[in-house]
Amino acid sequence: MxxxxxxxxxxxxxxxxxxxxxxxxxxxxxxxxxxxxxxxxxxxxxxxxxxxxxxxxxxxxxxxxxxxxxxxxxxxxxxxxxxxxxxxxxxxxxxxxxxxxxxxxxxDLIAYAAHYPEVPLGAAYAGLRLGLGWRARALRELARPGPGRDERLFELGRCLLAHMxxxxxxxxxxxxxxxxxxxxxxxxxxxxxVAAPLPDADDRRRIRSHLDIPPDAPMLLAVGRASPEKDPELLLGAFAQVRRTLPSARLVLLGVRGNGTALRRTARRLGVDDASHLLQPVPRERVGAYYRAADVLAFASSTDTQGLVLGEAEAYGLPVAMVDDGLATRPGTGSRRPLAVGTSAEFGALLGRLLSDETLRARVVAEGRAAAAAWNxxxxxxxxxxxxxxxxxxxxx
Missing domain, CATH: 3.40.50.2000 (Glycogen Phosphorylase B;)
Incomplete structure (x- = not known):
């Protein structure tokens, strides 16, 4: 074909x-x-x-x-x-x-439009190229947050689907x-x-040594942009909750391109700046090493349409904690990922359980591996x- x-x-x-x-x-x-x-x-x-x-x-x-x-x-x-x-x-x-x-x-164009000015700008371009006939009022509505913008994006969505x-x-x-x-x-x-895991190359020891994280310290990992639509403030707040019961815990945010200054400021306010590692993106073939080095993947976003990192982490045997009920059902087997209400206290409590409850952890790891293998x-x-x-x-x- x-x-x-x-x-x-x-x-x-x-x-x-x-x-x-x-x-x-x-x-x-x-x-x-x-x-x-x-x-x-x-x-x-x-x-x-x-x-x-x-x-x-x-x-x-x-x-x-x-x-x-x-x-x-x-x-x-x-x-x-x-x-x-x-x-x-x-x-x-x-x-x-x-x-x-x-x-x-x-x-999710509507969710991203609140954070990225290029989304409404691109929507205006798309609408004009597809013959929606938007005039000045419609373009002004796209430029401003609110119901008018959402209605125009919805209108564009209908137009796009009509072409499919x-x-x-x-x-x-x-x-x-x-x-x-x-x-x-x-x-x-x-x-x-998601791709099958790459062969193990003593990743856990190597990555932890590079980041100066002790071998037995609980390590949370977040992968992807740490921009506002991914809710990194919720993640840092939950990590602060974890540190109250597990003071040696560390958090690694892998994939931070921008927003670093605001994240460090929030981490200092919450008292976790000394235990938080903000890392630039790495090539895809190197992300698996961080999955192996971590103990739990912390997924705070509720704006993703799939969240590929969820399946990637599970393929590497890393349990996932999340707040988005819409993505909690795993492809492949239909089993459910651990889910918390989107508050720092509830999300932090779930992260803490996955770090400390070996029975829960083993079950979540097995279910995640099975789903990743089934949806191949x-x-x-x-x-x-x-x-x-x-x-x-x-x-x-």
Missing amino acids: RIAHVSDSHLANIEGVATSVGTTVGLQRAAGHQVTLHSPGPLSRRRRRPGELPSVPVPTRPYRLALPRLPNAPVDVVHVHTTGPVGIAGLRYAAARSLPVVFTWHT SVLLAPSAKTAESMAPMAGGTPIVTLPTP GERYLAELTGLYATITRRSAG
């Missing part, structure tokens, strides 16, 4: 969309499909790989802005992953050629939130699988390929 994937996130970016796209493209290529990935690439033509688009870095952001122009090529299905200029170009490309479109909804043959939701939570916008567009829940790449690829076949037959008919 000839598949064109379209994404505004370049694969070198260390974040969930790029990971999901890279996983899907890799599985399909390994299965023998003819796959092209249209995503931001180097500005120099000589350095770009097939499918990559010329792009420039965005100041203060780990993204690149690409020329939204897709080359003409034989394609059976277009799979779009983002709503930026490249993603919108993919929708328009498919519409002009009457091609079926699969769209994976990776980002099927919407893929990476979690039941996301499928439920998108259902009011769907109209006649079917929604299928299809989480991205082979199962995901079979379902996705079957979906492609269905919509291409429908389109041909």
Whole structure:
């Protein structure tokens, strides 16, 4: 099958969309499909790989802005992953050629619009390119927080779904939130699988030694951006609760790009700055070492659509504590992850139990490993390929 994937996130970016796209493209290529990935690439033509688009870095952001122009090529299905200029170009490309479109909804636009000004700006661009006919009032509403912005983003969501043959939701939570916008567009829940753990290289000792964390000290790990939409203040407050009963505990935040000054200020206010480690992102192949070094993954976010780090941690045998009920059900087996109410006291209590209750810990680890093994790449690829076949037959008919 000839598949064109379209994404505004370049694969070198260390974040969930790029990971999901890279996983899907890799599985399909390994299965023998003819796959092209249209995503931001180097500005120099000589350095770009097939499918990559010329792009420039965005100041203060780990993204690149690409020329939204897709080359003409034989394609059976277009799979779009983002709503930026490249993603919108993919929708328009498919519409002009009457091609079926699969769209994976990776980002909660309404939740992110409160924190990232580029979200409403991108929404304005998307709405205009897709023919929504927004005038000055609509654009002003997008620029300001409030019900007006939410209504416009909802309107854009309906327009986007109207351009799709099927919407893929990476979690039941996301499928439920998108259902009011769907109209006649079917929604299928299809989480991205996580890669199998890399071989152990004495990671626990090495990482702890590097961070000067004693071998027997309880270690909490958070992976990903520590920006406000991920609720790092809740995480730090919960860690302060843990330290009251486990004073030797440490917290490692891996993937901190910005917001570091505010985080350190909060950590000092809570009295945990001496036990908190704020680390820059590392390449994906090195994240597994931190999973092995830690004792619990602390997931404070409630704005994620899947939270790939949850499955990654569980594949490495790391128990997960979280506050988002929408992501508590594991793909694969349907078992439930440990869940707390989103307060520092309740979340801290759950973290403390997972650190100190060996019986609970062993059960959670076993359930997590089983789910990660059950929802594997082979199962995901079979379902996705079957979906492609269905919509291409429908389109041909």
